[in-house]
Amino acid sequence: MSSHDNTQDHHHGDAAGHDHTTFQPDLKEPTEDWEFLEIALRELLIEKDILSSREIQDEIEAWENKSPEGGAKIVARAWTDDAYRQRLLADGNAAVGELGFTVEALKLVALENTDKLHHMIVCTLCSCYPRPLLGVPPLWYKSREYRSRTVREPRAVLKEFGTELPVTTEVRVVDSTADCRYLVIPRRPNGTEGLSETALAELVSRDSMIGTAEAFGLGGKRNTL
Amino acid sequence: MTDRAISDLGGLTGGPIDISEHQPTLSERRIDAMMMLLRKKPQAFWVTDENRRTIESLEPKAYEESAYYERWVLAIRALLIEKSVLGEAEIEAKLAEVRARPAGYTREDQR
Numbered sequence: 001m002s003s004h005d006n007t008q009d010h011h012h013g014d015a016a017g018h019d020h021t022t023f024q025p026d027l028k029e030p031t032e033d034w035e036f037l038e039i040a041l042r043e044l045l046i047e048k049d050i051l052s053s054r055e056i057q058d059e060i061e062a063w064e065n066k067s068p069e070g071g072a073k074i075v076a077r078a079w080t081d082d083a084y085r086q087r088l089l090a091d092g093n094a095a096v097g098e099l100g101f102t103v104e105a106l107k108l109v110a111l112e113n114t115d116k117l118h119h120m121i122v123c124t125l126c127s128c129y130p131r132p133l134l135g136v137p138p139l140w141y142k143s144r145e146y147r148s149r150t151v152r153e154p155r156a157v158l159k160e161f162g163t164e165l166p167v168t169t170e171v172r173v174v175d176s177t178a179d180c181r182y183l184v185i186p187r188r189p190n191g192t193e194g195l196s197e198t199a200l201a202e203l204v205s206r207d208s209m210i211g212t213a214e215a216f217g218l219g220g221k222r223n224t225l
Numbered sequence: 226m227t228d229r230a231i232s233d234l235g236g237l238t239g240g241p242i243d244i245s246e247h248q249p250t251l252s253e254r255r256i257d258a259m260m261m262l263l264r265k266k267p268q269a270f271w272v273t274d275e276n277r278r279t280i281e282s283l284e285p286k287a288y289e290e291s292a293y294y295e296r297w298v299l300a301i302r303a304l305l306i307e308k309s310v311l312g313e314a315e316i317e318a319k320l321a322e323v324r325a326r327p328a329g330y331t332r333e334d335q336r
Contacts, residue, residue: 029328034295035252040319041301042255044311051262059258124235126277127293136257139247142293148237160242175235178273 063136068206070101071133071183075209076201078110079188085112092183096133103132107180113187113211117170120158120211121182122150128176130183134206141210151175161212184209189217231288232281253294260297263304270308276300279307 030036045051074096078085088095092108108130111119123129124147129137140146150157154171158164165171174182186208192200207213249257263270279300280288288296305311 030252032292032295034292034298036320036323037302038252038256038259038298039323040316041298041305041311042259043323044315044319045259045305048311050266050310051259055262056255056258059262060254063254063257063261122235125232126280136249139293140242140244143242144234145239145242148234148239149242151235152238157242161244178277 066132067135068209069201071130071209072201072204074099074101074133074183075185075204076197078185079200080197101132103130103181108183109180110183110185111174112185115169115187117172118165118211119172119174119184120150120154121174121176121184122147123176124148124151128178128181130181133183134209158212161207163213184211186215189215192217230281231283231285256294256298256301260301263301270310271304275304279303
């Protein structure tokens with residue numbers, strides 16, 4: 001059993017003795033009503049040829065390929081190319097399109113953080129988020145606490161993320177909707193003048209584009225990419 | 226307490242935010258994928274506003290106590306019935322069959 005000591009409750013449907021040279025988490029058996037419901041709906045949709053397993057798998061992979069690295073590229077371009085930055089602020093959809101991103105059927109608004117003004121994004125009503133640019137939202141973004149408190153006490157919320165701004169910086173919270181999404185352009189850290197666009201993109205964390213943190217190098221601490 | 230919609234959380238008080246990161250489970254990924262696919266298929270069974278409306282019309286207790294993707298899968302169920310894609314009886318029958326599977330066989334590895 002020694003090789004299994006660090007795995008959890010290990011049981012397989014197939015008893016065939018395959019060896020475990022690689023460690024892969026076991027699929028948890030469903031326990032919740034809604035997990036059973038997911039299986040039932042999926043199997044019915046597949047039986048009726050409305051969806052296929054392949055399509056679902058491809059969709060899951062497409063989601064996994066969308067990550068904050070997309071948004072970071074856009075921010076790094078805005079930091080290095082002033083004309084691009086202005087186009088991005090004027091028409092978010094068109095400017096991200098220049099870099100190959102599409103934000104379908106939604107208005108995309110880019111908001112620039114400065115020494116005087118800091119933006120942060122929330123969706124108080126649900127979980128609207130710029131998925132094509134940042135991937136799937138973190139769980140906290142969808143939490144009751146973040147949704148309720150961010151518009152009530154944004155500085156207290158920022159503090160929980162380790163972000164403390166001078167009192168002279170105005171904090172502006174923007175509430176996303178089903179039809180309009182926001183992307184925060186964080187402040188560019190000082191001393192990064194010589195960096196390439198690729199190196200700059202690495203300073204742009206997911207949270208800095210939501211506005212709960214600043215870019216790395218500016219006291220942005222949470223590495224959440 | 227003001228009379229507000231269950232989803233209208235902006236401005237309410239609350240405890241500390243759990244800022245830990247979570248990897249979505251396979252069930253959650255599949256629910257997300259199904260929702261996206263059913264919305265974007267050529268026949269687009271529904272639009273975003275309809276699934277929001279469905280989630281927001283859950284019973285307050287169900288909305289409060291449900292996990293995020295639990296609300297989504299409940300919305301998918303409701304919309305599939307509303308759009309006559311699936312019938313309530315066949316969903317219940319399938320659900321009973323899935324639940325009756327022996328442990329280890331509940332999740333068929335579909336290829």
